[in-house]
Amino acid sequence: MHYGLTGNPTKSEIWSPVAQLIDWLSSQGLPFSVHTDLVEGLRARGQADAYPLDARDAVALTERADVLLSFGGDGTLLRVAHATGAHDTPVLGVNIGRLGFLADIEVEQLTKAVAAIEAGNYTVEERMVLEITGGPRTELAREWALNEFVIDRSGAAGLIHIEVEVDGVPLNTYWADGLIMATPTGSTAYSLSSGGPIIAPGVDAIILTPIAPHTLTVRPIVLPGTATITARVQDGDQPYVCATDGRSVLLEEHGLTFTVERAAHTVNLVKLPGQHFFKTLRTKLMWGRRPSDGFS
Structure with missing residues:
Protein backbone atom coordinates (compact mmCIF):
# COMPACT_ATOMS: atom_id res chain seq x y z
CA MET A 1 0.00 0.00 0.00
CA HIS A 2 1.08 3.56 -0.71
CA TYR A 3 -0.17 5.95 1.98
CA GLY A 4 -1.09 9.60 1.50
CA LEU A 5 -0.76 11.78 4.60
CA THR A 6 -2.87 14.90 4.80
CA GLY A 7 -4.64 16.91 7.47
CA ASN A 8 -5.38 20.24 9.05
CA PRO A 9 -2.13 22.24 9.47
CA THR A 10 -3.85 24.73 11.79
CA LYS A 11 -4.15 22.07 14.51
CA SER A 12 -0.99 22.14 16.60
CA GLU A 13 -1.72 18.63 17.86
CA ILE A 14 -1.15 16.96 14.48
CA TRP A 15 2.60 17.51 14.12
CA SER A 16 3.87 14.97 16.61
CA PRO A 17 1.67 12.07 15.41
CA VAL A 18 2.39 12.89 11.75
CA ALA A 19 6.14 12.90 12.42
CA GLN A 20 5.88 9.66 14.40
CA LEU A 21 3.94 7.98 11.61
CA ILE A 22 6.49 9.11 9.03
CA ASP A 23 9.23 7.64 11.19
CA TRP A 24 7.32 4.36 11.58
CA LEU A 25 6.40 4.06 7.89
CA SER A 26 10.04 4.67 6.98
CA SER A 27 11.25 2.03 9.44
CA GLN A 28 8.79 -0.47 7.96
CA GLY A 29 9.78 0.32 4.39
CA LEU A 30 6.21 1.35 3.51
CA PRO A 31 5.85 3.93 0.72
CA PHE A 32 4.08 7.21 1.47
CA SER A 33 3.53 10.73 0.18
CA VAL A 34 2.75 13.85 2.22
CA HIS A 35 0.56 16.82 1.39
CA THR A 36 2.60 19.95 0.70
CA ASP A 37 0.98 21.83 3.60
CA LEU A 38 2.16 19.18 6.04
CA VAL A 39 5.64 19.06 4.53
CA GLU A 40 5.99 22.82 4.97
CA GLY A 41 4.76 22.60 8.56
CA LEU A 42 7.15 19.77 9.40
CA ARG A 43 10.07 21.64 7.88
CA ALA A 44 9.21 24.77 9.83
CA ARG A 45 9.39 22.66 12.99
CA GLY A 46 12.61 20.88 12.03
CA GLN A 47 10.80 17.53 11.79
CA ALA A 48 11.28 16.83 8.09
CA ASP A 49 15.06 16.50 7.84
CA ALA A 50 15.48 12.81 8.59
CA TYR A 51 13.64 11.47 5.52
CA PRO A 52 13.11 12.62 1.91
CA LEU A 53 9.42 13.51 1.71
CA ASP A 54 7.35 13.11 -1.43
CA ALA A 55 5.36 16.35 -1.31
CA ARG A 56 2.17 16.49 -3.39
CA ASP A 57 -0.94 18.63 -3.67
CA ALA A 58 -4.37 17.18 -2.87
CA VAL A 59 -5.22 15.76 -6.28
CA ALA A 60 -1.73 14.37 -6.93
CA LEU A 61 -1.72 12.86 -3.45
CA THR A 62 -4.99 11.08 -4.17
CA GLU A 63 -3.81 9.79 -7.52
CA ARG A 64 -0.63 8.42 -5.95
CA ALA A 65 -2.03 6.91 -2.74
CA ASP A 66 -3.94 3.70 -2.16
CA VAL A 67 -5.20 4.99 1.20
CA LEU A 68 -5.43 8.57 2.49
CA LEU A 69 -4.78 9.27 6.18
CA SER A 70 -6.61 12.43 7.25
CA PHE A 71 -5.29 14.00 10.48
CA GLY A 72 -7.86 16.24 12.16
CA GLY A 73 -11.56 16.09 12.91
CA ASP A 74 -14.63 15.43 10.84
CA GLY A 75 -14.38 18.87 9.25
CA THR A 76 -10.87 18.06 8.09
CA LEU A 77 -12.01 14.80 6.52
CA LEU A 78 -14.79 16.64 4.68
CA ARG A 79 -12.28 19.16 3.34
CA VAL A 80 -9.95 16.36 2.27
CA ALA A 81 -12.80 14.62 0.45
CA HIS A 82 -13.74 17.81 -1.43
CA ALA A 83 -10.14 18.82 -2.17
CA THR A 84 -9.44 15.47 -3.82
CA GLY A 85 -12.57 15.61 -5.95
CA ALA A 86 -14.77 12.65 -6.81
CA HIS A 87 -11.95 10.10 -6.54
CA ASP A 88 -12.64 6.72 -4.96
CA THR A 89 -9.43 6.55 -2.90
CA PRO A 90 -10.48 5.32 0.57
CA VAL A 91 -9.87 7.64 3.52
CA LEU A 92 -8.95 6.73 7.10
CA GLY A 93 -9.81 9.55 9.50
CA VAL A 94 -7.38 10.07 12.39
CA ASN A 95 -9.24 11.94 15.11
CA ILE A 96 -7.55 15.02 16.53
CA GLY A 97 -10.87 16.75 16.98
CA ARG A 98 -13.66 16.36 19.51
CA LEU A 99 -16.51 14.11 18.40
CA GLY A 100 -15.07 12.24 15.45
CA PHE A 101 -17.96 10.39 13.78
CA LEU A 102 -15.99 10.26 10.52
CA ALA A 103 -12.46 10.52 11.90
CA ASP A 104 -12.78 7.66 14.35
CA ILE A 105 -9.22 6.32 14.72
CA GLU A 106 -7.35 7.78 17.69
CA VAL A 107 -3.66 8.61 17.27
CA GLU A 108 -2.69 5.89 19.76
CA GLN A 109 -4.17 3.30 17.40
CA LEU A 110 -2.51 4.58 14.24
CA THR A 111 0.38 2.14 13.72
CA LYS A 112 -1.88 -0.82 14.57
CA ALA A 113 -4.38 0.52 12.04
CA VAL A 114 -1.78 0.71 9.27
CA ALA A 115 -0.54 -2.77 10.16
CA ALA A 116 -4.11 -4.06 9.86
CA ILE A 117 -4.46 -2.43 6.44
CA GLU A 118 -1.19 -4.00 5.32
CA ALA A 119 -2.54 -7.38 6.41
CA GLY A 120 -5.74 -6.78 4.44
CA ASN A 121 -7.74 -6.78 7.63
CA TYR A 122 -10.08 -3.90 6.83
CA THR A 123 -13.19 -3.02 4.85
CA VAL A 124 -14.21 0.00 2.78
CA GLU A 125 -17.57 1.65 3.40
CA GLU A 126 -19.11 3.44 0.44
CA ARG A 127 -20.87 6.51 1.82
CA MET A 128 -23.73 8.08 -0.09
CA VAL A 129 -23.18 11.57 -1.51
CA ALA A 263 -24.67 11.58 -6.73
CA ALA A 264 -23.10 9.01 -9.03
CA HIS A 265 -19.97 8.69 -6.87
CA THR A 266 -19.41 7.81 -3.23
CA VAL A 267 -16.90 8.80 -0.55
CA ASN A 268 -15.08 5.69 0.66
CA LEU A 269 -14.03 5.28 4.28
CA VAL A 270 -11.63 2.69 5.68
CA LYS A 271 -13.08 0.68 8.56
CA LEU A 272 -11.00 -1.59 10.78
CA PRO A 273 -11.96 -4.59 12.96
CA GLY A 274 -13.79 -3.52 16.09
CA GLN A 275 -15.10 -0.34 14.51
CA HIS A 276 -18.88 -0.09 14.31
CA PHE A 277 -21.31 2.79 13.98
CA PHE A 278 -23.13 1.70 17.14
CA LYS A 279 -19.89 1.63 19.09
CA THR A 280 -19.15 5.17 17.89
CA LEU A 281 -22.59 6.31 19.04
CA ARG A 282 -22.13 4.75 22.46
CA THR A 283 -18.71 6.32 22.86
CA LYS A 284 -19.27 9.77 21.41
CA LEU A 285 -22.81 10.34 22.68
CA MET A 286 -22.20 8.49 25.96
CA TRP A 287 -25.20 6.24 25.46
CA GLY A 288 -25.72 3.81 28.31
CA ARG A 289 -23.94 6.04 30.82
CA ARG A 290 -25.59 6.66 34.16
CA PRO A 291 -25.18 10.04 35.89
CA SER A 292 -23.25 8.26 38.62
CA ASP A 293 -20.68 7.10 36.04
CA GLY A 294 -19.44 10.67 35.53
CA PHE A 295 -18.44 12.27 32.24
CA SER A 296 -14.64 12.24 32.37
Missing part, protein backbone atom coordinates in the same frame (compact mmCIF):
# COMPACT_ATOMS: atom_id res chain seq x y z
CA LEU A 130 -25.73 14.20 -2.55
CA GLU A 131 -25.43 16.16 -5.77
CA ILE A 132 -26.81 19.70 -5.83
CA THR A 133 -27.58 21.58 -9.04
CA GLY A 134 -29.01 25.05 -9.52
CA GLY A 135 -28.23 28.55 -8.37
CA PRO A 136 -27.04 31.60 -10.28
CA ARG A 137 -23.30 31.20 -9.74
CA THR A 138 -20.70 28.73 -10.82
CA GLU A 139 -20.10 27.75 -7.18
CA LEU A 140 -23.50 26.08 -7.10
CA ALA A 141 -23.77 25.04 -10.74
CA ARG A 142 -22.94 21.47 -9.67
CA GLU A 143 -21.89 20.70 -6.10
CA TRP A 144 -21.87 17.62 -3.92
CA ALA A 145 -22.09 16.97 -0.20
CA LEU A 146 -21.13 14.04 1.98
CA ASN A 147 -22.95 15.43 5.03
CA GLU A 148 -25.59 17.91 3.97
CA PHE A 149 -26.85 20.71 1.76
CA VAL A 150 -28.38 23.59 3.73
CA ILE A 151 -30.52 26.57 2.80
CA ASP A 152 -30.32 28.96 5.74
CA ARG A 153 -31.21 32.53 6.55
CA SER A 154 -28.18 34.78 6.58
CA GLY A 155 -28.68 36.19 10.07
CA ALA A 156 -31.15 38.87 9.11
CA ALA A 157 -34.38 38.95 11.06
CA GLY A 158 -37.31 36.98 9.72
CA LEU A 159 -37.94 33.52 8.32
CA ILE A 160 -37.29 32.25 4.83
CA HIS A 161 -39.89 30.36 2.80
CA ILE A 162 -38.79 27.24 0.95
CA GLU A 163 -41.13 25.28 -1.31
CA VAL A 164 -40.18 21.61 -1.56
CA GLU A 165 -41.26 18.94 -4.01
CA VAL A 166 -40.20 15.28 -3.93
CA ASP A 167 -40.23 13.45 -7.26
CA GLY A 168 -42.44 16.21 -8.65
CA VAL A 169 -45.04 15.98 -5.86
CA PRO A 170 -45.45 18.98 -3.50
CA LEU A 171 -44.35 18.15 0.05
CA ASN A 172 -44.36 21.37 2.07
CA THR A 173 -43.61 25.05 2.16
CA TYR A 174 -41.20 25.46 5.06
CA TRP A 175 -41.39 28.70 7.03
CA ALA A 176 -38.24 28.36 9.09
CA ASP A 177 -34.72 29.54 9.72
CA GLY A 178 -33.67 27.05 7.07
CA LEU A 179 -33.78 23.51 5.74
CA ILE A 180 -31.18 20.72 5.91
CA MET A 181 -31.01 17.96 3.30
CA ALA A 182 -28.71 15.32 4.76
CA THR A 183 -27.27 11.91 3.98
CA PRO A 184 -27.14 9.13 6.59
CA THR A 185 -23.52 10.19 7.18
CA GLY A 186 -24.72 13.74 7.83
CA SER A 187 -27.46 12.58 10.18
CA THR A 188 -25.01 12.93 13.09
CA ALA A 189 -23.96 16.45 12.04
CA TYR A 190 -26.06 19.62 11.63
CA SER A 191 -29.27 17.63 11.20
CA LEU A 192 -28.82 15.95 14.59
CA SER A 193 -28.32 19.29 16.34
CA SER A 194 -31.54 20.52 14.71
CA GLY A 195 -33.60 17.59 15.98
CA GLY A 196 -33.20 15.21 13.05
CA PRO A 197 -33.03 11.42 13.40
CA ILE A 198 -29.84 9.38 13.51
CA ILE A 199 -29.64 7.12 10.44
CA ALA A 200 -27.18 4.23 10.18
CA PRO A 201 -24.72 4.68 7.29
CA GLY A 202 -25.97 1.67 5.33
CA VAL A 203 -29.54 2.97 5.09
CA ASP A 204 -30.50 4.26 1.65
CA ALA A 205 -32.16 7.52 2.66
CA ILE A 206 -32.17 11.32 2.49
CA ILE A 207 -33.26 13.35 5.52
CA LEU A 208 -35.12 16.67 5.40
CA THR A 209 -34.72 18.53 8.68
CA PRO A 210 -36.22 22.02 9.12
CA ILE A 211 -34.27 24.49 11.24
CA ALA A 212 -36.50 26.12 13.87
CA PRO A 213 -39.73 25.81 11.87
CA HIS A 214 -42.47 28.37 12.51
CA THR A 215 -45.13 25.62 12.66
CA LEU A 216 -44.69 23.07 15.44
CA THR A 217 -46.37 20.32 13.41
CA VAL A 218 -43.53 20.38 10.89
CA ARG A 219 -41.09 17.58 11.64
CA PRO A 220 -38.06 15.96 9.97
CA ILE A 221 -38.88 13.40 7.31
CA VAL A 222 -36.83 10.50 5.96
CA LEU A 223 -37.09 9.99 2.20
CA PRO A 224 -35.90 7.15 -0.04
CA GLY A 225 -32.34 7.50 -1.29
CA THR A 226 -33.71 7.48 -4.85
CA ALA A 227 -35.74 10.65 -4.27
CA THR A 228 -35.22 13.81 -6.30
CA ILE A 229 -35.81 16.89 -4.17
CA THR A 230 -36.46 20.34 -5.59
CA ALA A 231 -36.29 23.30 -3.22
CA ARG A 232 -37.34 26.80 -4.28
CA VAL A 233 -36.65 29.84 -2.15
CA GLN A 234 -39.68 32.10 -2.44
CA ASP A 235 -39.46 35.77 -3.17
CA GLY A 236 -38.30 37.87 -0.23
CA ASP A 237 -36.24 40.87 0.67
CA GLN A 238 -33.41 39.30 2.66
CA PRO A 239 -30.33 37.40 1.52
CA TYR A 240 -29.84 33.75 2.44
CA VAL A 241 -27.05 31.20 2.55
CA CYS A 242 -26.58 27.94 0.70
CA ALA A 243 -23.96 25.60 2.14
CA THR A 244 -22.55 22.24 1.06
CA ASP A 245 -20.70 20.51 3.89
CA GLY A 246 -20.22 23.87 5.61
CA ARG A 247 -18.89 25.74 2.55
CA SER A 248 -21.23 28.69 2.23
CA VAL A 249 -22.35 31.01 -0.56
CA LEU A 250 -24.39 34.15 0.23
CA LEU A 251 -27.24 34.66 -2.25
CA GLU A 252 -29.59 37.56 -2.78
CA GLU A 253 -31.51 36.17 -5.75
CA HIS A 254 -34.90 34.70 -4.86
CA GLY A 255 -37.11 32.33 -6.79
CA LEU A 256 -34.15 30.02 -7.40
CA THR A 257 -34.68 26.28 -7.61
CA PHE A 258 -32.14 23.76 -6.31
CA THR A 259 -32.26 20.08 -7.18
CA VAL A 260 -30.85 17.57 -4.70
CA GLU A 261 -30.41 13.86 -5.43
CA ARG A 262 -27.98 11.02 -4.96
Whole structure:
Protein backbone atom coordinates (compact mmCIF):
# COMPACT_ATOMS: atom_id res chain seq x y z
CA MET A 1 0.00 0.00 0.00
CA HIS A 2 1.08 3.56 -0.71
CA TYR A 3 -0.17 5.95 1.98
CA GLY A 4 -1.09 9.60 1.50
CA LEU A 5 -0.76 11.78 4.60
CA THR A 6 -2.87 14.90 4.80
CA GLY A 7 -4.64 16.91 7.47
CA ASN A 8 -5.38 20.24 9.05
CA PRO A 9 -2.13 22.24 9.47
CA THR A 10 -3.85 24.73 11.79
CA LYS A 11 -4.15 22.07 14.51
CA SER A 12 -0.99 22.14 16.60
CA GLU A 13 -1.72 18.63 17.86
CA ILE A 14 -1.15 16.96 14.48
CA TRP A 15 2.60 17.51 14.12
CA SER A 16 3.87 14.97 16.61
CA PRO A 17 1.67 12.07 15.41
CA VAL A 18 2.39 12.89 11.75
CA ALA A 19 6.14 12.90 12.42
CA GLN A 20 5.88 9.66 14.40
CA LEU A 21 3.94 7.98 11.61
CA ILE A 22 6.49 9.11 9.03
CA ASP A 23 9.23 7.64 11.19
CA TRP A 24 7.32 4.36 11.58
CA LEU A 25 6.40 4.06 7.89
CA SER A 26 10.04 4.67 6.98
CA SER A 27 11.25 2.03 9.44
CA GLN A 28 8.79 -0.47 7.96
CA GLY A 29 9.78 0.32 4.39
CA LEU A 30 6.21 1.35 3.51
CA PRO A 31 5.85 3.93 0.72
CA PHE A 32 4.08 7.21 1.47
CA SER A 33 3.53 10.73 0.18
CA VAL A 34 2.75 13.85 2.22
CA HIS A 35 0.56 16.82 1.39
CA THR A 36 2.60 19.95 0.70
CA ASP A 37 0.98 21.83 3.60
CA LEU A 38 2.16 19.18 6.04
CA VAL A 39 5.64 19.06 4.53
CA GLU A 40 5.99 22.82 4.97
CA GLY A 41 4.76 22.60 8.56
CA LEU A 42 7.15 19.77 9.40
CA ARG A 43 10.07 21.64 7.88
CA ALA A 44 9.21 24.77 9.83
CA ARG A 45 9.39 22.66 12.99
CA GLY A 46 12.61 20.88 12.03
CA GLN A 47 10.80 17.53 11.79
CA ALA A 48 11.28 16.83 8.09
CA ASP A 49 15.06 16.50 7.84
CA ALA A 50 15.48 12.81 8.59
CA TYR A 51 13.64 11.47 5.52
CA PRO A 52 13.11 12.62 1.91
CA LEU A 53 9.42 13.51 1.71
CA ASP A 54 7.35 13.11 -1.43
CA ALA A 55 5.36 16.35 -1.31
CA ARG A 56 2.17 16.49 -3.39
CA ASP A 57 -0.94 18.63 -3.67
CA ALA A 58 -4.37 17.18 -2.87
CA VAL A 59 -5.22 15.76 -6.28
CA ALA A 60 -1.73 14.37 -6.93
CA LEU A 61 -1.72 12.86 -3.45
CA THR A 62 -4.99 11.08 -4.17
CA GLU A 63 -3.81 9.79 -7.52
CA ARG A 64 -0.63 8.42 -5.95
CA ALA A 65 -2.03 6.91 -2.74
CA ASP A 66 -3.94 3.70 -2.16
CA VAL A 67 -5.20 4.99 1.20
CA LEU A 68 -5.43 8.57 2.49
CA LEU A 69 -4.78 9.27 6.18
CA SER A 70 -6.61 12.43 7.25
CA PHE A 71 -5.29 14.00 10.48
CA GLY A 72 -7.86 16.24 12.16
CA GLY A 73 -11.56 16.09 12.91
CA ASP A 74 -14.63 15.43 10.84
CA GLY A 75 -14.38 18.87 9.25
CA THR A 76 -10.87 18.06 8.09
CA LEU A 77 -12.01 14.80 6.52
CA LEU A 78 -14.79 16.64 4.68
CA ARG A 79 -12.28 19.16 3.34
CA VAL A 80 -9.95 16.36 2.27
CA ALA A 81 -12.80 14.62 0.45
CA HIS A 82 -13.74 17.81 -1.43
CA ALA A 83 -10.14 18.82 -2.17
CA THR A 84 -9.44 15.47 -3.82
CA GLY A 85 -12.57 15.61 -5.95
CA ALA A 86 -14.77 12.65 -6.81
CA HIS A 87 -11.95 10.10 -6.54
CA ASP A 88 -12.64 6.72 -4.96
CA THR A 89 -9.43 6.55 -2.90
CA PRO A 90 -10.48 5.32 0.57
CA VAL A 91 -9.87 7.64 3.52
CA LEU A 92 -8.95 6.73 7.10
CA GLY A 93 -9.81 9.55 9.50
CA VAL A 94 -7.38 10.07 12.39
CA ASN A 95 -9.24 11.94 15.11
CA ILE A 96 -7.55 15.02 16.53
CA GLY A 97 -10.87 16.75 16.98
CA ARG A 98 -13.66 16.36 19.51
CA LEU A 99 -16.51 14.11 18.40
CA GLY A 100 -15.07 12.24 15.45
CA PHE A 101 -17.96 10.39 13.78
CA LEU A 102 -15.99 10.26 10.52
CA ALA A 103 -12.46 10.52 11.90
CA ASP A 104 -12.78 7.66 14.35
CA ILE A 105 -9.22 6.32 14.72
CA GLU A 106 -7.35 7.78 17.69
CA VAL A 107 -3.66 8.61 17.27
CA GLU A 108 -2.69 5.89 19.76
CA GLN A 109 -4.17 3.30 17.40
CA LEU A 110 -2.51 4.58 14.24
CA THR A 111 0.38 2.14 13.72
CA LYS A 112 -1.88 -0.82 14.57
CA ALA A 113 -4.38 0.52 12.04
CA VAL A 114 -1.78 0.71 9.27
CA ALA A 115 -0.54 -2.77 10.16
CA ALA A 116 -4.11 -4.06 9.86
CA ILE A 117 -4.46 -2.43 6.44
CA GLU A 118 -1.19 -4.00 5.32
CA ALA A 119 -2.54 -7.38 6.41
CA GLY A 120 -5.74 -6.78 4.44
CA ASN A 121 -7.74 -6.78 7.63
CA TYR A 122 -10.08 -3.90 6.83
CA THR A 123 -13.19 -3.02 4.85
CA VAL A 124 -14.21 0.00 2.78
CA GLU A 125 -17.57 1.65 3.40
CA GLU A 126 -19.11 3.44 0.44
CA ARG A 127 -20.87 6.51 1.82
CA MET A 128 -23.73 8.08 -0.09
CA VAL A 129 -23.18 11.57 -1.51
CA LEU A 130 -25.73 14.20 -2.55
CA GLU A 131 -25.43 16.16 -5.77
CA ILE A 132 -26.81 19.70 -5.83
CA THR A 133 -27.58 21.58 -9.04
CA GLY A 134 -29.01 25.05 -9.52
CA GLY A 135 -28.23 28.55 -8.37
CA PRO A 136 -27.04 31.60 -10.28
CA ARG A 137 -23.30 31.20 -9.74
CA THR A 138 -20.70 28.73 -10.82
CA GLU A 139 -20.10 27.75 -7.18
CA LEU A 140 -23.50 26.08 -7.10
CA ALA A 141 -23.77 25.04 -10.74
CA ARG A 142 -22.94 21.47 -9.67
CA GLU A 143 -21.89 20.70 -6.10
CA TRP A 144 -21.87 17.62 -3.92
CA ALA A 145 -22.09 16.97 -0.20
CA LEU A 146 -21.13 14.04 1.98
CA ASN A 147 -22.95 15.43 5.03
CA GLU A 148 -25.59 17.91 3.97
CA PHE A 149 -26.85 20.71 1.76
CA VAL A 150 -28.38 23.59 3.73
CA ILE A 151 -30.52 26.57 2.80
CA ASP A 152 -30.32 28.96 5.74
CA ARG A 153 -31.21 32.53 6.55
CA SER A 154 -28.18 34.78 6.58
CA GLY A 155 -28.68 36.19 10.07
CA ALA A 156 -31.15 38.87 9.11
CA ALA A 157 -34.38 38.95 11.06
CA GLY A 158 -37.31 36.98 9.72
CA LEU A 159 -37.94 33.52 8.32
CA ILE A 160 -37.29 32.25 4.83
CA HIS A 161 -39.89 30.36 2.80
CA ILE A 162 -38.79 27.24 0.95
CA GLU A 163 -41.13 25.28 -1.31
CA VAL A 164 -40.18 21.61 -1.56
CA GLU A 165 -41.26 18.94 -4.01
CA VAL A 166 -40.20 15.28 -3.93
CA ASP A 167 -40.23 13.45 -7.26
CA GLY A 168 -42.44 16.21 -8.65
CA VAL A 169 -45.04 15.98 -5.86
CA PRO A 170 -45.45 18.98 -3.50
CA LEU A 171 -44.35 18.15 0.05
CA ASN A 172 -44.36 21.37 2.07
CA THR A 173 -43.61 25.05 2.16
CA TYR A 174 -41.20 25.46 5.06
CA TRP A 175 -41.39 28.70 7.03
CA ALA A 176 -38.24 28.36 9.09
CA ASP A 177 -34.72 29.54 9.72
CA GLY A 178 -33.67 27.05 7.07
CA LEU A 179 -33.78 23.51 5.74
CA ILE A 180 -31.18 20.72 5.91
CA MET A 181 -31.01 17.96 3.30
CA ALA A 182 -28.71 15.32 4.76
CA THR A 183 -27.27 11.91 3.98
CA PRO A 184 -27.14 9.13 6.59
CA THR A 185 -23.52 10.19 7.18
CA GLY A 186 -24.72 13.74 7.83
CA SER A 187 -27.46 12.58 10.18
CA THR A 188 -25.01 12.93 13.09
CA ALA A 189 -23.96 16.45 12.04
CA TYR A 190 -26.06 19.62 11.63
CA SER A 191 -29.27 17.63 11.20
CA LEU A 192 -28.82 15.95 14.59
CA SER A 193 -28.32 19.29 16.34
CA SER A 194 -31.54 20.52 14.71
CA GLY A 195 -33.60 17.59 15.98
CA GLY A 196 -33.20 15.21 13.05
CA PRO A 197 -33.03 11.42 13.40
CA ILE A 198 -29.84 9.38 13.51
CA ILE A 199 -29.64 7.12 10.44
CA ALA A 200 -27.18 4.23 10.18
CA PRO A 201 -24.72 4.68 7.29
CA GLY A 202 -25.97 1.67 5.33
CA VAL A 203 -29.54 2.97 5.09
CA ASP A 204 -30.50 4.26 1.65
CA ALA A 205 -32.16 7.52 2.66
CA ILE A 206 -32.17 11.32 2.49
CA ILE A 207 -33.26 13.35 5.52
CA LEU A 208 -35.12 16.67 5.40
CA THR A 209 -34.72 18.53 8.68
CA PRO A 210 -36.22 22.02 9.12
CA ILE A 211 -34.27 24.49 11.24
CA ALA A 212 -36.50 26.12 13.87
CA PRO A 213 -39.73 25.81 11.87
CA HIS A 214 -42.47 28.37 12.51
CA THR A 215 -45.13 25.62 12.66
CA LEU A 216 -44.69 23.07 15.44
CA THR A 217 -46.37 20.32 13.41
CA VAL A 218 -43.53 20.38 10.89
CA ARG A 219 -41.09 17.58 11.64
CA PRO A 220 -38.06 15.96 9.97
CA ILE A 221 -38.88 13.40 7.31
CA VAL A 222 -36.83 10.50 5.96
CA LEU A 223 -37.09 9.99 2.20
CA PRO A 224 -35.90 7.15 -0.04
CA GLY A 225 -32.34 7.50 -1.29
CA THR A 226 -33.71 7.48 -4.85
CA ALA A 227 -35.74 10.65 -4.27
CA THR A 228 -35.22 13.81 -6.30
CA ILE A 229 -35.81 16.89 -4.17
CA THR A 230 -36.46 20.34 -5.59
CA ALA A 231 -36.29 23.30 -3.22
CA ARG A 232 -37.34 26.80 -4.28
CA VAL A 233 -36.65 29.84 -2.15
CA GLN A 234 -39.68 32.10 -2.44
CA ASP A 235 -39.46 35.77 -3.17
CA GLY A 236 -38.30 37.87 -0.23
CA ASP A 237 -36.24 40.87 0.67
CA GLN A 238 -33.41 39.30 2.66
CA PRO A 239 -30.33 37.40 1.52
CA TYR A 240 -29.84 33.75 2.44
CA VAL A 241 -27.05 31.20 2.55
CA CYS A 242 -26.58 27.94 0.70
CA ALA A 243 -23.96 25.60 2.14
CA THR A 244 -22.55 22.24 1.06
CA ASP A 245 -20.70 20.51 3.89
CA GLY A 246 -20.22 23.87 5.61
CA ARG A 247 -18.89 25.74 2.55
CA SER A 248 -21.23 28.69 2.23
CA VAL A 249 -22.35 31.01 -0.56
CA LEU A 250 -24.39 34.15 0.23
CA LEU A 251 -27.24 34.66 -2.25
CA GLU A 252 -29.59 37.56 -2.78
CA GLU A 253 -31.51 36.17 -5.75
CA HIS A 254 -34.90 34.70 -4.86
CA GLY A 255 -37.11 32.33 -6.79
CA LEU A 256 -34.15 30.02 -7.40
CA THR A 257 -34.68 26.28 -7.61
CA PHE A 258 -32.14 23.76 -6.31
CA THR A 259 -32.26 20.08 -7.18
CA VAL A 260 -30.85 17.57 -4.70
CA GLU A 261 -30.41 13.86 -5.43
CA ARG A 262 -27.98 11.02 -4.96
CA ALA A 263 -24.67 11.58 -6.73
CA ALA A 264 -23.10 9.01 -9.03
CA HIS A 265 -19.97 8.69 -6.87
CA THR A 266 -19.41 7.81 -3.23
CA VAL A 267 -16.90 8.80 -0.55
CA ASN A 268 -15.08 5.69 0.66
CA LEU A 269 -14.03 5.28 4.28
CA VAL A 270 -11.63 2.69 5.68
CA LYS A 271 -13.08 0.68 8.56
CA LEU A 272 -11.00 -1.59 10.78
CA PRO A 273 -11.96 -4.59 12.96
CA GLY A 274 -13.79 -3.52 16.09
CA GLN A 275 -15.10 -0.34 14.51
CA HIS A 276 -18.88 -0.09 14.31
CA PHE A 277 -21.31 2.79 13.98
CA PHE A 278 -23.13 1.70 17.14
CA LYS A 279 -19.89 1.63 19.09
CA THR A 280 -19.15 5.17 17.89
CA LEU A 281 -22.59 6.31 19.04
CA ARG A 282 -22.13 4.75 22.46
CA THR A 283 -18.71 6.32 22.86
CA LYS A 284 -19.27 9.77 21.41
CA LEU A 285 -22.81 10.34 22.68
CA MET A 286 -22.20 8.49 25.96
CA TRP A 287 -25.20 6.24 25.46
CA GLY A 288 -25.72 3.81 28.31
CA ARG A 289 -23.94 6.04 30.82
CA ARG A 290 -25.59 6.66 34.16
CA PRO A 291 -25.18 10.04 35.89
CA SER A 292 -23.25 8.26 38.62
CA ASP A 293 -20.68 7.10 36.04
CA GLY A 294 -19.44 10.67 35.53
CA PHE A 295 -18.44 12.27 32.24
CA SER A 296 -14.64 12.24 32.37
